Amino acid sequence: MNRKLNAASIQFNISLGDVDTNLKKALSAIDRTRDRGAELAVLPEMWSTGYDYKNLPRLALETPRVIEVLQKKSAEQKMVLVGSLPESENGHIYNAAYVIDQGEIKGTYRKLHLFSTMGEDRFLSAGDKTLVVPTSAGRLGIAICYDLRFPELFRKMALEGAEILCLPAEWPKPRQEHWRTLLRARAIENQQFVVATNCCGVQGKLDFFGMSLIISPWGEILAEGEEKGVELFATLDFQEMIDFRSKIRCFQDRRPTVYGTLP
Numbered sequence: 001m002n003r004k005l006n007a008a009s010i011q012f013n014i015s016l017g018d019v020d021t022n023l024k025k026a027l028s029a030i031d032r033t034r035d036r037g038a039e040l041a042v043l044p045e046m047w048s049t050g051y052d053y054k055n056l057p058r059l060a061l062e063t064p065r066v067i068e069v070l071q072k073k074s075a076e077q078k079m080v081l082v083g084s085l086p087e088s089e090n091g092h093i094y095n096a097a098y099v100i101d102q103g104e105i106k107g108t109y110r111k112l113h114l115f116s117t118m119g120e121d122r123f124l125s126a127g128d129k130t131l132v133v134p135t136s137a138g139r140l141g142i143a144i145c146y147d148l149r150f151p152e153l154f155r156k157m158a159l160e161g162a163e164i165l166c167l168p169a170e171w172p173k174p175r176q177e178h179w180r181t182l183l184r185a186r187a188i189e190n191q192q193f194v195v196a197t198n199c200c201g202v203q204g205k206l207d208f209f210g211m212s213l214i215i216s217p218w219g220e221i222l223a224e225g226e227e228k229g230v231e232l233f234a235t236l237d238f239q240e241m242i243d244f245r246s247k248i249r250c251f252q253d254r255r256p257t258v259y260g261t262l263p
């Protein structure tokens with residue numbers, strides 16, 4: 001049977017440090033995407049707080065409550081939800097993406113590459129594991145924002161069977177072309193779907209351009225956001241991925257013994 005999936009990206013303007021306002025925005029956007037048939041929705045990076053570094057230790061304590069609400073919403077709407085939140089554990093704060101499938105937390109991924117250019121490494125701790133997780137929406141590979149600049153991570157996830165790359169982000173101007181180019185490259189080189197959600201709006205000195213993207217394994221842009229809050233939709237046709245993979249056999253034709261020992 002030809003498997004298809006309705007995917008959505010939820011792009012919004014994050015209110016810095018205001019968990020309740022952000023939660024409200026996210027919940028109503030999730031309902032709207034479900035009304036339009038979405039089975040998977042990806043929210044931005046650190047969407048409950050934004051990069052409110054100073055207040056993160058306090059704000060991260062609210063995350064368990066946020067996750068509980070999201071679990072309820074995901075169960076009620078029978079959806080898979082992905083997005084990153086500040087996570088507090090043993091005196092460390094992580095930038096953690098949660099994968100919630102019909103109410104159940106299927107996996108958590110802690111951002112591996114912290115964006116030192118903006119001091120992320122001074123306020124947050126890095127994760128040390130990758131995540132590919134089977135869900136009712138397919139096998140999801142998870143990465144966050146700056147991770148996008150490290151292609152080895154994505155090849156590893158593809159080799160582990162990731163079909164859809166979900167990438168929450170807070171990616172600011174003026175690097176729009178890096179965002180677009182790297183996302184398309186990751187989709188094409190790993191022959192997989194990409195659902196990447198950036199936020200929009202201004203937080204302090206940073207101006208976020210939105211431009212969330214849903215991309216096919218062929219590299220075709222199925223949906224793209226502008227600079228304002230918006231929900232994007234696309235139907236992912238898994239047969240197209242299978243056909244492309246059997247026509248251009250990147251996985252079989254690799255030469256890892258020559259250039260590396262990735263699994």
Ligand SMILES: O=C(O)CCC(=O)C(=O)O
Nearest residue numbers: 115145146170171172175
């Ligand atoms: O890599 C970039 O240009 C942006 C990365 C970033 O803003 C982040 O990881 O928070």
